[in-house]
Amino acid sequence: MRIYFFGGAGEVTGSMHMIEVNGKRILMDCGLYQGHREEANRLNRNLPFAPRNVDVMLLSHAHIDHSGNIPSLCKNYDGDIVSTLATRDLCAVMLMDSAHIQEKDAEFFNKKIAKNPEDEITPVYNYDDVSKCLEQFIAINYGRPYRLADGVTLTFHDAGHVLGSSVAVLDIQENGKTYRLVYSGDLGRKQIPILNDPTLISGADIMLLESTYGNRVHDPIEIADNHLAEAVHTIYERKGKLIIPTFALERTQEILYSFHKLLKTGRIPRLPVYVDSPLAIKVTDIFRLHPECFDEEILSLFENREDPFDFPELQMVRSKEESQGLNEESGPMVILSASGMCEGGRILHHLRNNISDPNNMILIVGYQAKHTLGRRIVERQPRVRIFGLEHDLEAEVRIINAYSGHADKNGLDAFALASKDTLQKLFLVHGESDQSEAMAERLRGQGIREVRVPQRGEYVDL
Ligand SMILES: [Zn+2]
Structure with a gap:
């Protein structure tokens, strides 16, 4: 062989x-x-x-x-x-x-x-x-x-x-x-x-x-929900926008499930949550077709006719117009968008429009490779280039390392x-x-x- x-x-x-x-x-x-x-x-x-x-x-x-x-x-x-x-x-x-x-x-x-x-x-x-x-x-x-x-x-x-x-x-x-x-x-x-x-x-x-x-050695996964809840509280009080760059596969669904749990148990205030990534929306639909892959916790929710990837405040943003419309809306709100390392996709528009306002927050929940915009945000570089133009990085940046x-x-x-x-x-x-x-x-x-x-x-x- x-x-x-x-x-x-x-x-x-x-x-x-x-x-x-x-x-x-x-x-x-x-x-x-x-x-x-x-x-x-x-x-x-x-x-x-x-x-x-x-x-x-x-x-x-x-x-x-x-x-x-x-x-x-x-x-x-x-x-x-x-x-x-x-x-x-x-x-x-x-x-x-x-x-x-x-x-x-x-x-x-x-x-x-x-x-x-x-x-x-x-x-x-x-x-x-x-x-x-x-x-x-x-x-x-x-x-x-x-x-x-x-x-x-x-x-x-x-x-x-x-x-x-x-x-x-x-x-x-x-x-x-x-x-x-x-x-x-x-x-x-x-x-x-x-x-x-x-x-x-x-x-x-x-x-x-x-x-x-x-x-x-990773941080224990349980602390991820706590960090997410803290970020939501902060943004709610500031009436700002919480921008979460996220991978379409798995991380998006994990974050949605975290929101589902945090809202159900009253640990975070109610505020609009948008998923602005056509790919992430399609992937979430595929999740529902594959119970053979779920752990017992998720299976028991489905048995009770509860959808772990949904909650009343969640809105799936499909069209370009709806996506652009989010710029006009005022906070507090949460926007999950791809790509996860900020190298392409709709996340770039949201970063361009929100990165220079100290009321907003960028929450990093995934690995950011060298030479990506995501890495520059993690490093908190004072100015970053998006679509060829420089922008001041004034928004707060928080990082949750526990998701992996x-x-x-x-x-x-x-x-x-x-x-x-x-x-x-x-x-x-x-x-x-x-x-x-x-x-x-x-x-x-x-x-x-x-x-x-x-x-x-x-x-x-x-
Ligand atoms: Zn892999």
Whole structure:
């Protein structure tokens, strides 16, 4: 058997791994690389393998850094893409949104950056490419073994990271030997709202485990609601606007559920809450179709005909006109909008219109990568550029670190150690080197024989 680490190795974007077993090639995830424009363009347009030679693909979850380059793959690949049902449904809206961003990006490049007509680019993929790839999905539920290839049985288990996210367990027979390979995808954390805890898998011989927070411990999730309630109280008294940049998938639904609980228990005053992101609205609708992914708390609400993602003060903003109309309305109010790192989407309009008023507040609830507007806001830079114009950052900025969809070092260790007795080789992927290396060192100390941190482009024979 050979494992290729094509992406999401030594880094946290563009996840893509391939295993060769019994002469078949199985692709695990096909993520979009997100980073500097030039490098992203180069990597996303040139897959590091021949798509025609792939026999079958499995997809761990719907985040774009794991699924976002499937439309490119399928330009030259006609095989199956196996995922959970929720992942397939989320991909339908997430990949269409990604195609829209690719088209806008190419438009921007050709207008503002390309100097000559021959420098102009086409989008990495378009809506037609997305439609085609959606025809190739095969969806299976958690815990239902599926024959993926000769001698390879795939079973998905709940990863508890986002709706539909899975840990892929491959039970393999090759040359008369039997072994188990586990790919964690992105691993969630215990006790996050809405989802089940990540499933621990025993008996793994080989494991590819993410290491995003391989050397960090998260704040307890329970304090997130308290911080949110404090922010709402402050904005209510000031009659200001609370702007929350949020990811369309999972974080939006977590925040809505927090509002649902805080309002129900009277812990916050009643004020209008707007979700101004067409993608987040579509994703929230998909949540309601997948009770198989919910934890007991959410299921019991649905049994009582209570919708955890709704409350009387909530308004879903669909049209552009309604979105612009929010500028004219006076506070107090809450606006949730995407993108989560303030790199595009309607959040930019709300920031432009509200960032210079000290009565307002920007509440950061997610990770902000380097070189993004979100990061500059977190750093409280006095002036920030939005749509090419400088604005004074006068609004209050608060940060809630307790929300995170990834396991921290304790969660990751528990996952690896559940297979301690059998684990021969552990590969730490999806992490920056400071996190992965510290985690490797620690797990070696806990008795896991071989722990490696592969880099993009490496392969190993086993
Ligand atoms: Zn993810």
